[in-house]
Each structure stands twice: as C-alpha cells, then as structure tokens.
Amino acid sequence: MPEREYQPEQFEQRWAERWARAEASAPEETKKKYYVLEMLPYPSGALHMGHVRNYAIGDAVARQLRMRGFDVLHPMGWDAFGLPAENAAIKNRRHPREWTLANIAHMREQARRFGFSYDWGREVTTCLPEYYRWNQWLFLKFYERGWAYRKRGWVNWCPQCATVLANEQVAGGVCWRHEDTPVESRELEQWYFRITEFAGELLRDIEKLSGWPERVRAMQRNWIGESHGAEVEFQLRPPGQGSKGAAAVHAAPASLKVFTTRIDTIFGVSALVLAPRHPALTGMLAAPELARAHALQPERGAAPLGVEAEKEGFFTGWHAVNPFTGKPVPVWTANFVLMGYGTGVVMAVPAHDERDFDFCRKYGLPIPVVIRPREKDAEAPADAAFTDEGVLADSGEFSGLDSVEARKRMTAWIESRQQGRATITYRLQDWGVSRQRYWGTPIPFVYCQGCGLVPVPEDQLPVRLPENVPISEQGVANLAGIPEFVETTCPKCQKPARRETDTMDTFVDSSWYFYRYLSPHCDRAPFDAAEARRWMPVDQYIGGIEHAILHLIYARFFTKAMRDLGLCEVHEPFQRLFTQGMITRHGAKMSKSKGNVVDPADLIARYGADATRAYVLFAAPPERDFDWNDQGVEGLYRFLGRVYRLALRHDMDAAGLPADFEPQKSEGTLLRKTHQTLARISQEFESRWHFNTCLAAIMELVNVFYELEPEAGRGIRGEAWRECLRLLMLMLAPFAPFVCAEIWQAWGLEGTPATQAWPRPNSTWTAEDEIEIVIQINGKVRAHLRVPAGSDAAELERRALVLPAVQTALAGRTPAKVIAVAGRLVNIVIRP
C-alpha cells in the first residue's frame, strides 16, 4: 500500500473550520485561571510575519496551559481606528469603516486558517460604537476627576492638511503626507489626560513588575524621568526707563520660578534663562523682541536639535534677584531651555553645568566657581564645567559644606523663607489626546454660548461618528466640516450649541481593550466588575518591543485610573510581559518599499499553517530578532512530513503502558528518550520559552523513532511503541496543532491532542542506568568511560587511572592532582 503523503492543504482547512465553529468552553471556576493576551493588531489588510510570530508564541503557550488544566482566556480583537483607514479612503474613495471592516474579515479568516485558538465569542473591534461608547464614558469619568482637561499648548501643524499632526506623523520636520511642507508649531487648545498625576506611582510600581523584561522596565523608568530638586523663586526687576522692554512692564509677573536639581550651586548663578515660548515673555518683551524669541525655537523635527545645536539667546533687559545672594542676575531667553520641562526657566550656573558653560562662555557671562573637588589637591577643570559633587565655596554661610548636605540645608533655608520648596519633576508630560481626525472616537463634549463646556450626559452616549462623510482627494473631512455633526443642542439649556470635533488618540482604545474582552457585550459598564475580579490581571502579555513605552505606560495609567474610579481592583494590568524579536529579511525590516516582504498567505499555500508556525518558533529563541530564511520553512515542512508518515505507519489504541511494564533494551532507549524530551519541553514552557530547542528536541526524538523503527513490534513491543508515539503527538501539538489532530483522528482516538492532559515525564523512564564519563588529562578530553549511573567520585577516579590512555599519558609519573566529579568527569593533572 502506498504511504500517505503529508499534504496539509487536505486537512488543515477542515480542522480550522471545525475549530472556528467550536463554542468556547464555559468558564470552569474550579480550574485556575490564566489570561494569555497578545497585542491586538491594527487591521491593515492582512496578517504579516510579525503577527504570525506573536500569535504562534501566544498560541503555543495557551494550548499547553489548557492541556495542563488551566482555565485559559485567550481573546483577540482589532485596533480599528486610525489614520491608515483615512489614507486608504483617499486612495480608493472607500469609506474608512468599509475598508476597515473588510480588512478585519480577511484577517480574522487568516487567523482562523492558522489555527490560533482564540475565543472568537469575545472579539472586540474598537471602531464600533459598542466599544468606543465606553471610551467616551471613561473620558467623562476622567473629566469628573479632573484627569481630562483642556489646555493651550504648542502642537505640530501642517498648513497643507490644515490639521494637527501627532508627533509620530512628523518625520524630519516635514508632514507625512506632504514631504515638501515643513511642519509648523502652533499654539492650540487641546484635550489632555493628566497622566502626570500618576507619574510617581507608575515609576514606583515598575519595581513590582518582576515578570517584565528588564529592558522594558529601564525604558519606562527613563521615559518617566523622575528628578528630585527644588523650585526657587526669583523676584523680577524691570529694565530701566527707555529700554526695549519698558512698554510691556505692566503685564509681566512679579517673579519667576526656577527648577533645579543643584540648588547647592545657586551662589554661582550668572543668569536666568527662559524658554523662548515661556508665557512670561509676552509681558516682558515688546512685540519685535517677542517675535525674535519665538524665532529662537526651532520648528519641531527641524535639524539640528539636541546637544549638537548651537546655543542661541539674548538678554531681555530684565533682571532677577537671587534670593540667596540678594544680587540681581540678567534674565535671558535661549533656545536650549525647554518649555515642557520643569518650570521652563533655568538658572544658568556655568561653572557647574556643561550647557550653561557653553552658553555663558559664548555670550561672555561670568563663570563663578562655587563647588570645589572633595579631594584637596584635585583641580577642577579649567576649560569645562565641574559637574561632580564637591565642597561649596564662596557660598555665604553654606561655604565648606559638602554639596549633598548643602542641598538639604539650602532647600530647608529657602522653604523657611517661603521662596521655594523641595519638589519632584517628571520628564513625562500630560498625554495630549486630541486629534483633528475623522476616524476616531468623538470626544463627548458640547460648547454652548451660555453654559460653556458641557459634557454629553452618559445616557446620550455614544456620540456616534457620522457615517455619510465627503471623501475627496484631500481626505475625509474632519468632524468640524460636517454640519450635521457639529450642530446640536446644549444638554443643559437646550439652546443651539456646537459639538467638540476632536477625536481621541487611538492609544486610548488600546489602553483598556483587554478589560472589554472579559464581558464584550456588557451594556451597563465598560466591563463587568465580577469578570474583572476573576480574570485580571493579564497573566501573560505578549507583543512587540516597539510598544515598550507608549502603549504599555498608557495601559498602566488606565488601570490605575480605573482602580481609583472603583471599576477594577488591580494596580497593574500585566503580570508578565514577553517581548518578541523582530523578523527581518536580507538584514532589513520587511517593508513593501524594500520589496522584502514574506506573505504568510503564500507560506500557508505552499507549506501549510503548521510548518509556517513551527518554523517561526524554530528559527530562533522568541525574544531574539531573526532573519527570514526561505528554505527554513521547507525544513519544518519536511520534518512534519516525517512525523506524519511515521505516525500513520503504525496503529494506535487508547490503552496506556501497563504499570508493571518491564522494558527491554531498545524499549528502554525509546522510553527514556521520549520522557527526557517531554521533561525538557515541560520545563521550557515554565521558564524561558525557548521553543526552538523544544522543536529541536522533538526532531531528535523523531530521529530516534526512525532509527528504532525496524524493531517496532519485535524488539520494541507494541505497547511501548504506541505509548511513545502518543506522547510525541501530545508534545508537538502546541506547535503544530493541525497535523497532530489529523494523526490523532486517523489513529481512531477520541478528541484531539488539545483535549488531552499534558503528560508528566515519568522519572522511572528518564533515569539512565549507565552514563558516559569524560576523562580529561590536563583539561583535555582523552578518553571516555561508561559507568553505572550511581558511581561515586572515588569509583570514577579508580577506574579512570587504570585506563590505557591514562597510563600512556602518565608514562610512569604520579598525577599532581585528580579531580573527579560524580556524574560528570575525571580530570587528571600531570605537571611536566
């Protein structure tokens, strides 16, 4: 009879359909819960290899956990709002909703074809009103708490698009759609989330996230950027009569606040420097000077920025009084001072800060030294700032103190005078959530002439996106251009009013979607509190490193905010985080423009889903980047064919190995190898997830099956052979579910491997009775020795010394030293 060939296209589709139809199993309260989550994809059109890797990892884990008896939650959804839909609308004159939903349908079908074991009954699509309604609801709750607010701020503006751009839509200082159009900065009123209120907790709780990669924790610490220092108030003194600032004096503040981490250097201040867009300048400078100040601020993204940029500024004519010395210092404005950090004003201490040094030297400001090295004979650098800790000099009553101690005393001093205080500043800024875009969640507010800003009442949610919108070459009109949407009545006074036309950043959608999976059809609340108590936190989150900062901080922020609102109880959403590596091809990130894309659909057509999934797991450890190898998939295809043919050459029954089974020689070999492989794989799932080595181990096992196959039914009795073959199928199932299910069925067994319990390695079979010991002479392997497994070190030494190879090497000499390690080796040291 001709052997059945491995033709996955003949059975994968059938199983995929069966699995897609399967009802999700009812929650089993008696089992321990495990929530496995993969980052939800943007429905760009089709799955790409990055998705396949992400989901192959997650699915292997979810499948194995189910076999181990956990009640596994493994959902999937779609991050369906966002700009590409509008881009596509322009290109195809197709409504973003249609385009998005069609993509979702296709990608869902692809995910099913891959056999990813999602609970499709929980699917969430963020662009549907059933979902974004709860974005709006949460937005209103945040507003009530003061966590959502409006503020004027500087934003990226494209004059061609006539809209605000998100930072990531600006590359090299130009608009992503108009490469010849420089992006401008504009001051606009925008909606913000007060994430900074949680900055301290977000930072502190990073320490609790022991199941996260250290790399991601470090990135988040940096991003939040906590600095301990002090705020110090400097009284302002106007310029003399007739000088350039005089006209504006009446509108200037009486004082300026400075943030510094080095209050110990304050006796060395030679100027105060304001950010060019500091609001105080408006009252301090006449119009021409104000324009000059604004011109100092480089447009966003316009090179050069950062440390390479030349420091430029000018004297405002004003002075400020140093509260410690009582002496005035000139007030300047300069391009290197950031408005978004601290107070937007710095005290320039050129002797002890590199930036201030560069700046003051350029403009001829004095450079007084107030910190000297702790070591008496050490010299501070003559032509650079001395930024280390040291001993204070020329600092009045504080002279002679160590800078660490001085900071405490000087902070206390300024606090007692009520001209400053200890404070903590964060690099993290409030999250600007306004987008002037159509394809997003409408922000649920109304502007009324009489009542002002009015939140849309909860019972009127959702504020729906209007469906009939004009689509032209310029794109989809934003909401401001749709009168039917804008014109409404005030919820308070019922008079005509205008709707807010900004939509929300799509990061809002992805900040809480994993709660929605818990009760996707709940219509009383974003999610059911009881379900959240059962399932949260997510036990294992899996996704790309590119979300290490934004998404993962926003999601942590939402969890803390929702906790404070009483919606959930956890402090952190993700217990463990796994960041998978990138797949490159020919050394570069896959992209259409480079023409180096591998399409998962082609791979399925040629090799099937199992081989594709298995290759992606086999090519490298999952956290590491790897370069795609076209022939690699073929190797896994061949391997699965080997398994398939091997399995179907033998029949099967449901009986296990008898408890009193006494293995003969080859049976022992096979049982040992099988159980050793099982032990390795079981351990890998609970530790590093190096599935590449799991598959390698299974390949080794299959090679042993092939070697021993001639003995099947003779030297290896049927019950031993079948036992091992069955275990092989269970071990392979999380990585290649289709072929294992197919074989299982062909054997006539009940269910599929996925419905079986994960087997336990039996130590009776894993134990070796005889082991090989390495014999070294001066650390180099010179012989091998087979000994009974239990042999102790003395026994090994005795047996090693009489070996011919050792005798020859000794040539009559006595070894200087012999190291014998039971179970490992004997090393004989001979000194010449």
Add this chain to the structure above:
RNA sequence: GCCCGGGUGGCGAAAUUGGCAGACGCACGGGACUUAAAAUCCCGAGGCCGGCGACGGCCGUGCGGGUUCGAUUCCCGCCCCGGGCACCA
C-alpha cells in the same frame, strides 16, 4: 554622550548550575531507491597540519588580561554590530 541587547561553523542556532563547544535545522557533498528526475531513506562534514588509511596532533566561542584542575559560561579592560533615549536643568 547615556541606557539596553548582541557577537559561537558557509547560514539560523545549541550548550539552563563553571565540566565533551557546535545538538537540531538550512545549505552543501556522497550513497540507496528510480529508465530518469522529484520525493523519500541512509551516511559525511568547525579550521589547519600529518597519514593511503583506521586515525593522530594543533588551533578554535569578537579582542587582551585574570580567577580555576577546567571558562562560550565568572571577573577586569577594550573593539564591533543593532536598538532606544538624548540640551530634561
């Protein structure tokens, strides 16, 4: 500049506690099967040197040192590649 990864055969990689470096796979070479090819099955293979050969010797995990009987693994100092951040006061 700072932070984080990484560097092992022609290639992807393995070696989980300091104990045989290169498992497993790709590519390659040889053989079996075949009229032939594909598919399949089996065998070989880090480099250099010596030997007809079985085999033997030396070198070898980015580089230089150190600890140790023994180092891919631990310590010190460097080099290279990739990623992130970067005037954050």
